[in-house]
Amino acid sequence: MKRVVVVAPTYNERENIAEFIDAVFAQEKRIPGWELHLLISDSHSPDGTGEIVKERAKINSRLHYLDVLKRGIGIGLIEGVRYAINKLGATHLISMDADVQHDPNDISRFLTELEKGHELVIGSRLMPNGKNELPIYRQFFTIGASTVCRLFMNLWSIREFTTSFRAFTKELFLRIPLDRVHWRSRSYVVQPSFLYRAIQTNPKWIEIPIVFRARSRGRSKNQVIRYIVELTLYVIQVRLESLPMFMKFLIVGTVSWAANAGSLKLFYTIILRPLMQQPGQIIGVVKDSGLFWSSAISIEISILVNFFFNENWTFRERDRNEPVWQRLAKFHLTTIGSPIIQFATINTLTPIFGIHYQASLAIGIIIGLLWNWTWNVNFVWKAKKANLASKTS
Ligand SMILES: Nc1nc2c(ncn2[C@@H]2O[C@H](COP(=O)(O)OP(=O)(O)OP(=O)(O)O)[C@@H](O)[C@H]2O)c(=O)[nH]1
Numbered sequence: 001m002k003r004v005v006v007v008a009p010t011y012n013e014r015e016n017i018a019e020f021i022d023a024v025f026a027q028e029k030r031i032p033g034w035e036l037h038l039l040i041s042d043s044h045s046p047d048g049t050g051e052i053v054k055e056r057a058k059i060n061s062r063l064h065y066l067d068v069l070k071r072g073i074g075i076g077l078i079e080g081v082r083y084a085i086n087k088l089g090a091t092h093l094i095s096m097d098a099d100v101q102h103d104p105n106d107i108s109r110f111l112t113e114l115e116k117g118h119e120l121v122i123g124s125r126l127m128p129n130g131k132n133e134l135p136i137y138r139q140f141f142t143i144g145a146s147t148v149c150r151l152f153m154n155l156w157s158i159r160e161f162t163t164s165f166r167a168f169t170k171e172l173f174l175r176i177p178l179d180r181v182h183w184r185s186r187s188y189v190v191q192p193s194f195l196y197r198a199i200q201t202n203p204k205w206i207e208i209p210i211v212f213r214a215r216s217r218g219r220s221k222n223q224v225i226r227y228i229v230e231l232t233l234y235v236i237q238v239r240l241e242s243l244p245m246f247m248k249f250l251i252v253g254t255v256s257w258a259a260n261a262g263s264l265k266l267f268y269t270i271i272l273r274p275l276m277q278q279p280g281q282i283i284g285v286v287k288d289s290g291l292f293w294s295s296a297i298s299i300e301i302s303i304l305v306n307f308f309f310n311e312n313w314t315f316r317e318r319d320r321n322e323p324v325w326q327r328l329a330k331f332h333l334t335t336i337g338s339p340i341i342q343f344a345t346i347n348t349l350t351p352i353f354g355i356h357y358q359a360s361l362a363i364g365i366i367i368g369l370l371w372n373w374t375w376n377v378n379f380v381w382k383a384k385k386a387n388l389a390s391k392t393s
C-alpha cells in the first residue's frame with residue numbers, strides 16, 4: 001500500500017483547521033490503494049490551532065501534529081515533508097494550504113497523476129479550467145510573479161509557480177538540493193524556488209488545473225512586498241547561476257581586478273606613498289618601494305576576493321570532497337603564478353617603459369587569467385567524479 005502524507009503548514013488557522021481536517025479525511029474512500037495521512041506542520045500558532053489538531057489526533061491515528069516552532073511557510077513545508085518521510089514513512093507527498101482555499105476534493109486528481117508515473121504534479125490556477133478567485137490585485141500579482149519566474153528561470157512550459165498545491169514522490173524530494181531552496185525565508189519564495197530546484201532534477205512532471213478559493217475565515221499571512229523583493233532577488237540569482245562557467249570566471253576576474261586596482265590606489269596613493277619617499281630601499285632593482293608593497297598587498301586582497309566568489313559561485317557545482325582550506329591552499333599555490341606575472345608586468349612595464357601602473361596591471365591580469373582558468377578547472381575545483389565517469393562512459 002502506498003502511503004501519501006498531506007503536509008499542510010499552518011499559522012493561526014483555528015477557524016479553518018477542523019473543516020480542513022474533515023475535508024481531507026473525507027477523501028479516504030475516493031482513493032483506493034492509498035493510505036492517507038495528514039500532517040499539520042504548525043509554527044507554534046498562538047491561537048490554539050495546535051490544541052485542536054492534537055485533540056483530534058487522539059482519536060485519529062492518521063492525523064499528525066508537528067510543531068516546527070519557528071515562523072515561515074517554507075519551514076512548515078520542508079520540515080513537515082522531512083518529518084513525513086522520516087517518521088511517518090511517506091512514499092508520496094502532497095503539499096497544500098490548510099485554510100481550505102485549496103480544495104481537498106482535488107487530492108484524488110493529484111494521486112491519479114502520481115499513479116500514472118509522474119514524480120511531480122503542479123497545481124495551477126493559470127491554465128484552462130484553473131481559476132483564481134482572489135481579488136483582482138492579487139490575481140495580477142500571481143500572474144506577474146509566475147511570468148517573472150517563467151522568464152528568468154527559462155521555464156515557459158510551466159504556468160504557475162506560486163501556489164503550494166503540489167504532489168511529489170519521496171525520491172524526488174530527496175534529490176532536491178534544499179540548500180538552494182529559499183525555504184527558511186518568512187516570505188512565500190519557497191514555492192517558486194522549490195519548484196525550480198525540483199524541475200532541475202529532471203522529474204517526470206505535469207501541471208493540472210486547480211481552483212483557488214478566496215479565504216473565507218482567518219487572516220492572510222502573505223506579505224506581498226517582502227515576497228516581491230525576495231522573488232526578485234531569487235530570480236536574479238537563478239539567472240546569474242545559469243551563466244556559463246567561463247563567463248562567471250571572467251566576471252569574478254573583473255571583480256577581483258576592481259578589488260586589486262582599488263586597493264592598489266588606496267595603498268599606493270593614500271597610505272604608502274607619503275610614508276615611503278626614498279626610492280630603492282627594499283631591493284636594489286625596485287625603484288619605487290611604495291609601489292612594491294602596495295601591489296603586493298593588493299594582489300593578496302584580490303586573491304582572497306577571487307577565491308571567495310569562485311568557491312561560492314563559479315565552481316559551486318564542482319567537487320567538494322576536500323576541506324575548504326585545502327582548496328584555498330591549492331588556489332594560493334597555483335594563482336601565485338598569476339600575481340608573479342602581474343607583479344613582473346607592473347614592475348617592469350611601469351618603471352622601465354613608463355606605462356601607467358593600472359595599465360601594466362591590466363596586461364598582467366589577462367595573461368594571469370588564462371593561467372588561472374587552467375589550474376582552477378583541473379586542480380583546485382575538479383569536476384565531480386560522477387561527472388567524469390559519465391563523460392568517459
Ligand atoms: N507553518 C507555517 N505555516 C504558515 C505560515 N504562514 C502561513 N502559513 C500557512 O500557509 C498557508 C498559506 O498562507 P496564507 O496566509 O493563506 O497565504 P495565501 O493563501 O497566499 O493568502 P490568502 O489568500 O489571503 O489566504 C496557510 O495554510 C497558512 O496557515 C508560517 O509562518 N508557518
Ligand SMILES: [Mg+2]
Nearest residue numbers: 097099101215
Ligand atoms: Mg490562504
